Amino acid sequence: MKKDNTKxxxxxxxxxSLWQDAWRRFKKNKLAMVGLVFLAVLVVIAIGTIVVxxxxxxxxxxxxxxxxxxxxxxxxxxxxxPLGLDEFGRDMLLRMLWAVRSSLFMGVIAILISGVLGGxxxxxAGYYGNKTDNIIMRAMDILLAIPSMLLAxxxxxxxxxSLVNVLLAIGISYIxxxxxxxxxxxxxxxxxxxxxAARAVGANDATIIFKxxxxxxxxxxxxxxxxxxxxxxxxxxxxxxxxxxxxxxxPEWGSMLSSARTYIRDSWHxxxxxxxxxxxxxxxxxxxxxGLRDAxxxxxxx
Amino acid sequence: MADNNTLLQVKxxxxxxxxxxxxxxxxxxxxxxxxxxxxxxxxxxxxxxKTTLAKGVLRLIxxxxxxxxxxxxxxDGKDLLKLSEEEMRKxxxxxxxxxxxxxxxxxxxxxTVRDQIMEVILQHNNISKKExxxxxxxxxxxxxIPAERGHEYPHQFSGGMKQRVIIAIALACQPKLxxxxxxxxxxxxxxxxxxxxxxxxxKTRDNTSMLLITHDLGVVAQTCDYVGIVYAGEIVEYGTLRxxxxxxxxxxxxxxxxxxxxxxxxxxxxxxxxxxxxxxxxLPKGCKFSERCKYATDKxxxxxxxxxxxxxxxxxRCILANEEK
Numbered sequence: 001m002k003k004d005n006t007k008x009x010x011x012x013x014x015x016x017s018l019w020q021d022a023w024r025r026f027k028k029n030k031l032a033m034v035g036l037v038f039l040a041v042l043v044v045i046a047i048g049t050i051v052v053x054x055x056x057x058x059x060x061x062x063x064x065x066x067x068x069x070x071x072x073x074x075x076x077x078x079x080x081x082p083l084g085l086d087e088f089g090r091d092m093l094l095r096m097l098w099a100v101r102s103s104l105f106m107g108v109i110a111i112l113i114s115g116v117l118g119g120x121x122x123x124x125a126g127y128y129g130n131k132t133d134n135i136i137m138r139a140m141d142i143l144l145a146i147p148s149m150l151l152a153x154x155x156x157x158x159x160x161x162s163l164v165n166v167l168l169a170i171g172i173s174y175i176x177x178x179x180x181x182x183x184x185x186x187x188x189x190x191x192x193x194x195x196x197a198a199r200a201v202g203a204n205d206a207t208i209i210f211k212x213x214x215x216x217x218x219x220x221x222x223x224x225x226x227x228x229x230x231x232x233x234x235x236x237x238x239x240x241x242x243x244x245x246x247x248x249x250x251p252e253w254g255s256m257l258s259s260a261r262t263y264i265r266d267s268w269h270x271x272x273x274x275x276x277x278x279x280x281x282x283x284x285x286x287x288x289x290x291g292l293r294d295a296x297x298x299x300x301x302x
Numbered sequence: 303m304a305d306n307n308t309l310l311q312v313k314x315x316x317x318x319x320x321x322x323x324x325x326x327x328x329x330x331x332x333x334x335x336x337x338x339x340x341x342x343x344x345x346x347x348x349x350x351x352k353t354t355l356a357k358g359v360l361r362l363i364x365x366x367x368x369x370x371x372x373x374x375x376x377x378d379g380k381d382l383l384k385l386s387e388e389e390m391r392k393x394x395x396x397x398x399x400x401x402x403x404x405x406x407x408x409x410x411x412x413x414t415v416r417d418q419i420m421e422v423i424l425q426h427n428n429i430s431k432k433e434x435x436x437x438x439x440x441x442x443x444x445x446x447i448p449a450e451r452g453h454e455y456p457h458q459f460s461g462g463m464k465q466r467v468i469i470a471i472a473l474a475c476q477p478k479l480x481x482x483x484x485x486x487x488x489x490x491x492x493x494x495x496x497x498x499x500x501x502x503x504x505k506t507r508d509n510t511s512m513l514l515i516t517h518d519l520g521v522v523a524q525t526c527d528y529v530g531i532v533y534a535g536e537i538v539e540y541g542t543l544r545x546x547x548x549x550x551x552x553x554x555x556x557x558x559x560x561x562x563x564x565x566x567x568x569x570x571x572x573x574x575x576x577x578x579x580x581x582x583x584x585l586p587k588g589c590k591f592s593e594r595c596k597y598a599t600d601k602x603x604x605x606x607x608x609x610x611x612x613x614x615x616x617x618x619r620c621i622l623a624n625e626e627k
Contacts, residue, residue, distance in 0.1 A: 193407040196362065197409075200362060200399070
């Protein structure tokens, strides 16, 4: 679509697409940039630990992350162990780093599941309207009436605690939110004059949907996805906290928090640190989501 | 009425919107005719049914609630209302194109203008991307936009430039008929003249016919060959520009003309036509204008008057038309 964008023009106007414009506005938002950097670091950590596992053939994982060392249990932070040791004498820093991947990737995958399914349902409902819309959205309302955490617990309880079930449980519980967002934005775009204009010059349904409606309806969906990932991470941590998510000894912030809570009076570090991890990640995702919302709003153009 | 020169003929078109609050009688038996290379201007108040007529011709009436109840739209002898959606799609853009009122919202904000022009060309011609690109650039140059600006996005253009792009899109496949739905209403006066000139120029080049919808009588005087005055979903006066402007017969047309401010005289208040358009869900039984007409008699309120020929091609829907003014 933008082949020769870099070329400077006779008119002197720099070439910018809508997305480039949005990125420029996003960069001005300091807080959102901090959030984005934090998330980038998390992604690097997640990928980094996976690479380390592959290279060392799980040596570090097995000998430091999950191997218990009861002699050093609940040791406070020191030079050797900057974040201290947990209730089984495992290094908190390593466990924190190794936990990033489950939270982050599971969050993203769960949201992808709900984003694709919910997005599809919402798009169909929004584009065709009338009866189709009614049937789909009433089904979504039913799903929405059940608190998402409760629904996830029910699904995991019914099908057992496996990674796939946890992902499905969280994915399904976020479907209605996505369906609603997508439906609303499709409905707004569908009645725009440029869609009618496209129809007036003979464009077919496929062209209209893929070139006119979807690109214009993307902005709120992207924001919703960012915020959704934050929610999903929180849900995964929550499920793990009550023992229905990631199972020990695999490190996961929620389950680390859960098993550490008994020791909160004597060893604050093993509860506070995973808690901070969850909190900062959610905060970063929310800040980035808010930044995106502002950046993608054409009314704030400057 | 139809002869070899007739490109589009609309016969007794009736369009209704069936809403929860009742049936909106948007068009009540409109007949118009457009000759090759000629321009027909449709003038009327907001809500008179002008846009409904334009969309009806292209079958773009949103359905539901809109419904084409009866009538024929003959284009080159074919009834467009009987075509399949697939065949209709080939007519749109290639044979009949439409320019919309508001250039600000009629372009896709996430596509470059060149891509948007190419879109139509590729839709209707079996040519390579390269060729389409070249043709799109030619179109841009033709409407007075440097081709280098083709890969800019609509928000980087001014209103007048956007309207030019829209004209380029509408005329990219050299349609035989151009429907312009208030093409200059959203533009300021200086740009209006430029855009009208441009449309006029391209129209002459390709010998395109045009259906111009407007509520600006000045624009009609400048560009049209024929004029139709629309009131409450009916044509109340129809004729050549000269016939209608020089010898207006319908009280509504007279009212419209009288409401144009005069440059010479100094008046405190502008002339208006008393009252409002009748509610389209509850139209009067007789002449639709009778409620506001100062000449109206009981006879007017009984039945809808027929179109009366008052000489030449001049037709008037008024029982008083043939009496002396």
